[in-house]
Amino acid sequence: MSSLDRMLNLLFASALASLSVAAAAQQAPFSAHSTFSEAGSEWTVFHHPIKTVAVIGAGPAGLQAAAKLVEHNFTVRLFDRAPSPGGNWFYTDETPVREPYPDRPFDEAPHIPESLPSTYYYEEGEEGITLEDRWKEHWQPRPLWDNLHTNSPAVITELPDVPYSTDRPWVLSNHDIQRHVRAYASFHNLNANDYQTDSRRAPVTSYSTRVDRLEKIESTQKWRLTLRKLERLQETNRIKADWWTEDFDAVVVATGPYVSPHVANIKGLVEWSKVKDGEQYSVYHSQSYRRPQRYENKTILVVGASVSASEIARDIAPYAQDVLASVRPHPNLHPFQLRSRLRFPDTTKFVPEIDHFGSLPAYNKGIKDATIHLVNGSVLRGIDEVILATGYIHSNNFLPNFTSDGQPANLHWTGHYIPDPTLAYTNVRPWTIGKYQSYAFAKVWEGTAHLPPQKQMQEDYDNAKYHFRGLFASAASEALFRQYVAWLNNESLINGGRFVEPWPVEKREVFVYYSEVEWIKGYVNLGNFTDFETLPAREWDSARVAWDAIVYEDTEW
Structure with a gap:
């Protein structure tokens, strides 16, 4: 196909997209896409022009958002608590600080000095905390293990601009993905060692930097970030901590789903969490798992049945004497969840849910002689x-x-916070829809795309119209691809800007084959591909189409 043919096809697709939006405008209040609204306004009107934007998180989603915003001439600052980009694909042998038992309170606030900016130098053992733990608590090493591989094919786990080699395997290791994400960051001048050529502008990136507070300043209608950056001073064996604030017109939150480890509320678990065998804790969260060799000839109980449970069981099975898995019954498994169940090694011994952990004779002799009581009355030793x-x-x-369950409330389907669309969240799967959403953020804030008035957005949200529930999980399909393509192209036709193309057909074909081989045979069928048009208005039930798997992120790993 010639370049002219491709251009004509794109223009034709864009025209069809604009027609579909116009037709929908006569059927549903959603479609006219207007934007912080004032009384009687056709669309949301911002208090002042958006020129400066903060992006919180330098994973696949945050990097794309920052790159697109820079491309559209915003002054951007990208913050991440880790020392380098990658988000949850930043592998390191470092393990996180031990998880709290029970879970840390959801609303626990960090320490912020009364007067800012402020600098402090931490010494070894201060407040009973080692410098190593203080550093790890700050940046939180990611919950990856050495042999982790993605559960999605390369064609739906790829960022734009830095394609994988043509001979890459379709199942990628976490190391492959980490290099891929870092390559994208470097391509867009967003890596840890990159700097801006224009010395008059502040650097885009600030790594090893946590956001401790985000607040709206009423007098200026700007967002104020309270930031904390840590630096290890090897020559004096101290850690330097700096706190300061920066103000922005808009903010993108791209922090990802895996923020803090969760431990189940099981009777006796808090006491068991104190037990050690030598220097090693006998009970711990999967966030600390790295390599299987240390499980040689041991009997291991894995609690859980999601991705991390089944994949860690597969990793340690060749070394361990026995692998047991405590699994809750679940009558209606999504195929992606069922895949995790089927991924457990054949030698796994499945046991019911734990009722309680028995009494302990000591805290320094391990748990081998203690008992674990299951809900069916049986006992593990x-x-x-x-x-x-x-x-x-x-x-x-x-x-x-x-909200109290850790999910953000009142998000428009584009990711904008309805009460104040100068705040936005990356609430789609970054590998596939991230480039569309990043472009949407840039277009809305530069004025070349519009959102509906806030009242209309809130009504649609409350009525679950065109509202894809969940920040990171399921409930979206190819309908969301089409919705973004139609809306973005329609806004570009009216207000200027480049067109976007639908997801390539050839990648669909690879995905279909992959899902048949690697997930569940028969998962993709004709019915999956004939139900897209009605999906947004339906409950997410039997329509669980193939494309759900593209955006499905299992928040329990």
């Missing part, structure tokens, strides 16, 4: 270690609109 693959909680307590 002889367990060497317990791995809690019990998921994560969304504990970004610096955010203004998080």
Whole structure:
């Protein structure tokens, strides 16, 4: 196909997209896409022009948002608590600080000095905390293990601009993905060692930097970030901590789902969490798992049945004497969840849910002689270690609109916070829809795309119209791809800007084949591909189409 043919096809697709939006405008209040609204306004009107934007999180979603905003001439600052980009794909042998038992309170606030800016130098052992733990608590090493591989094919786990080699395997290791994400960051001048050529502008990136508070300043209608950056001073064996604030016109939250480890509320677990065998804890969260060799000839109990549970069980099975898995019954498994169940090694011994952990003779002799009581009345003995693959909680307590279950409330389908669309969240799967959403953020804030008035957005949200539930999980399909393409192209036709193309057909074909081979045979069928048009208005039930798997992120790993 010639370049002219491709251009004509794109223009034709864009025209069809604009027609579909216009037709929908006559059927549903959603479609006219207007934007912080004032009384009687056709669309949301911002208090002042958006020129400066903060992006919180340098994973696949945050990097794309920052790159697109820079491309559209915003002054951007990208913050991440880790020392380098990658988000949850930043592998390191470092393990996180030990998880609290029970879970840390959801609304626990960090320490912030009364007067800012402020600098402090931490010494070894200060407040009973080692410098190593203080550093790890700050940046939180990611919950990856050395042999982790993605559960999605390369074609739906790829960022734009830095394609994988043509001979890459379709199942990628976490090391492959980490290099890929870092390559994207470097391509867009967003890596840890990159700097801006224009010395008059502040650097875009600030790594090893946590956001401790986010607040709206009423007098200026700007967002104020309270920031904390740590630096290890090897020559004096201290850690330097700096606190300061920066103000922005808009903010993108791209912190990802895996924020804080969750431990189950099981009777006796708090006491068991104190037990050690030598220097090693006998009970711990899967966030600390790295390599299987240390499980040689041990009997291991894995608690959980999601991705991390099944994949860690597969990793340690060749070394361990026995692998047991405590699994809750679940009558209606999504195929992606069923895949995790089927991924457990054949040698796994499945046991019911734990009722309680028995009494302990001592805290320094391990748990092999202790008992674990199950809900069916049976008792486990002889367990060497317990791995809690019990998921994560969304504990970004610096955010203004998080609910008690850790999910953000009142998000428009584009990711904008309805009460104040100068705040936005990356609430789609970054590998596939991230480039569309990043472009949407840029277009809305530069004025080349419009959102409906806030009242209309809130009504649609409350009525679950065009509202894809969940920040990171399921409930979206190819309908969301089409919705973004139609809306973005329609706004570009009216207000200027480049067109976007639908997801390539050839990648669909690879995905279909992959899902048949690697997931569940028959998962993709003709019915999956004939139900897209009605999906947004339906409950997410039997329509679980193939494309759900593209955006499905299991928050329990």
